[in-house]
Structure formats: C-alpha cells, structure tokens
Amino acid sequence: MRILSLCCRHYRNLQDVSFFPQPGVNVIWGQNAQGKTNLLEAVWLFTGGHSFRGTKDSELVQHGSSGARLQLRFYSQEREQSAEIFLENSRRRAELNGVALRSPGRLVGHIHAVVFSPEHLSLVREGPANRRNFLDAALCQLKPSYVHLLNRYQRTLSQRNALLKDIPRHRELEDTLPIWDTKLAADGTRIVAERKSYLKLLACTATSVYSGLSHGKETLRLSYSCTADDLGAALQKGRLRDIRQGFTGEGPHRDDMEILLDNASARSCASQGQKRSIVLALKLAEASTLGKSTGETPIILLDDVLSELDSSRQDYLLNHLSKCQVFITCCEPAQTQILQSGGLFRAENGMIKPEQPNKVS
Ligand SMILES: Nc1ncnc2c1ncn2[C@@H]1O[C@H](COP(=O)(O)OP(=O)(O)OP(=O)(O)O)[C@@H](O)[C@H]1O
C-alpha cells in the first residue's frame, strides 16, 4: 500500500497543503509546532480510527474555520484509489472512491497503517494494561471476530464483578457464580489462545527487527505471561478471595506480555534508547504481521522517533525500511543527512515543502 498524495484544507494548522510523498522513506523535518505531527495524524485518520493523540474531531478543524477536508489518493489492491474525510460541526463523514460511506468507521480495512508516537513508550515503561491493549488492538485489526469475543468477555467480567460486590450482602447470590465462571472461562481461554498465537508471529519478527536496529548486539524476547493456566479451575479456586476483594483476580484482563532484553526485564533495566528501540521493533513487527495477513504492506508513521537513538539506529530506520512507505518526522536537520534516498520535506508554519535529500557519499 502506498500514498500517492494527500491534500489537507483547514486541518489544524495545515491550511492548504498538497503533499506528494515518495514510495519509500519520507522524512518531514522542521522546528517545533510547524505541523509535522498534524500531517501524520491526517494520514492516520484514513485508517478509520480516531486521532492517535486522543484529540476530539471538533478540535482537528483549523481554529476559525467551519470545516476541514482531507483528500487521499493511494495505491492498493493493484489500483489507484481515493478517499476523503470531511470534518464539520463535530461530525465526520467519509467517502471511498467517490462513494459516501454510511459511517467513517467503514474506512477500516481499506487503508492500513501503523503509528509510533512518543506516547507509545508507555508500552515498555508502564503497567501491563498498555501491553494487553497493544495485543488486543493489533488482533482487532487482523480479526473482526476478536472484537466480538473481547467485548463479550468484558461484559461478562463486569457482570461477575458486580455480583462479587453484591454477594457479601446477599449470600444466596453466590449460587449463580458458577454460571458466570463458565462463560468467563470459555471466552477467557479463547482470548489467551488468540493472544498467544499472535504473539508467536509477532515475537519472531520483533526479535529480528530489534537485532537489525541494534546491529546484532542485543537480543529481544517476548513472551505471554498468564495469570492462570486453567482459567476455569482458577476462577473456582479463587472464588472466596474474589468475593473478599470484590473483583476477578485471574483471567486475560490481568495477563501481561513479558519483554526481555538480553534476559533482563526491559521495564526496569532498558535504557531510554533501548526502550524506544523495543517499541519500534514491536510496531514494525505489527506492520509486518498485518502486511502478511492482508497482502498489503501497511503505511508506517513514525512521529519523533529519531531522538534518543544513536546514528546507527537512525541509519537502520532511515535506510533499511524502504520496502514499505514510511513517514518519519524529526526536528534536527542533522538527522536528515543520514537519509540516502527517498523523500525529504520541510514543515514550516503549516506548509510542507519538498527538499533535495542530501546524498551521503
Ligand atoms: N485546530 C487547530 N487550528 C489551528 N492550529 C492548530 C490546531 N490544532 C493545533 N494547531 C497548531 O498546530 C501546531 C502544532 O503542530 P504539530 O503538533 O504538528 O507540531 P510539530 O511540527 O509536530 O511540532 P513538534 O516538533 O513540537 O512535535 C501548533 O502550533 C498548534 O497551535
């Protein structure tokens, strides 16, 4: 999959931008607050999702304007296609190949992208919820049936938790607990199986990407860490504890993805640059897995990724990912010198202008 052009009108500070990227790596550089992340965010909206910065649609329209319009031309499934997004009166509308979609969410599955933004460092730095969400979000993109499974599990879990809180006041309710346990164990076991099989695919690529980033000097290992091997038995065994706590102590909602760098926990031992490299390896592995399953290499959006990385890691990102279309933002002109081929663009006051890449001899 490849973007041929993107036009932004009244989108944040991108008042009137026509952007024609190259097929491989595209670097957008410029000072702070010039519109680099805004451009990546505009591309991301075409995946059908919300802003990766968590901004409400109404705040995406340029201040003082009544609406924003984004037009994308892209190459996918062996043909040129187009998509448009309109943001007006806090509403989002979308068109695909000139046909209005019933909802903008219907863009999902037509334009695939993976995004890295500095907030995603929480994947390594913070608690297990971030890592579970990463696995779940990736699986939801790959398998629509997983969305239903996950939603049903969450509903059953909330109902079981509500029941656990009521039981101390109404002891007779305890008799209904086994019904919820059976439902929760069945869906929970399927979720764990799906996550484990996805992680197996992901880990293989993430390890090899990390090895490339670190020039073979460090080894990344990922594994799934379960709260219970037999969830049905664990729920039954933990009933009294769960009633006392008022919540369900075991199940996929408590599991984790363990990240080890050279056999030590990355969360506590990895350096800043290593943590950044790990998140990048995870995201690039996600892109590769998605590409294999859809048959289209997704667009890769890397926001502010180069800082904290040494020049050999920067070189890997700028010069070894050219099989995919990649968009990288950065602030330092020196970082752009490493780029050997591809597109170079300067972001300045909401304008995106092409520049001649500096060839490294
Ligand atoms: N709705 C809006 N209308 C007009 N301008 C906006 C709107 N939302 C954000 N901006 C402006 O966009 C600019 C920020 O753009 P962006 O986040 O893309 O910067 P950046 O180039 O990525 O900077 P940095 O290097 O700091 O990450 C800010 O000047 C901000 O005021």
Ligand SMILES: [Mg+2]
């Ligand atoms: Mg930015």
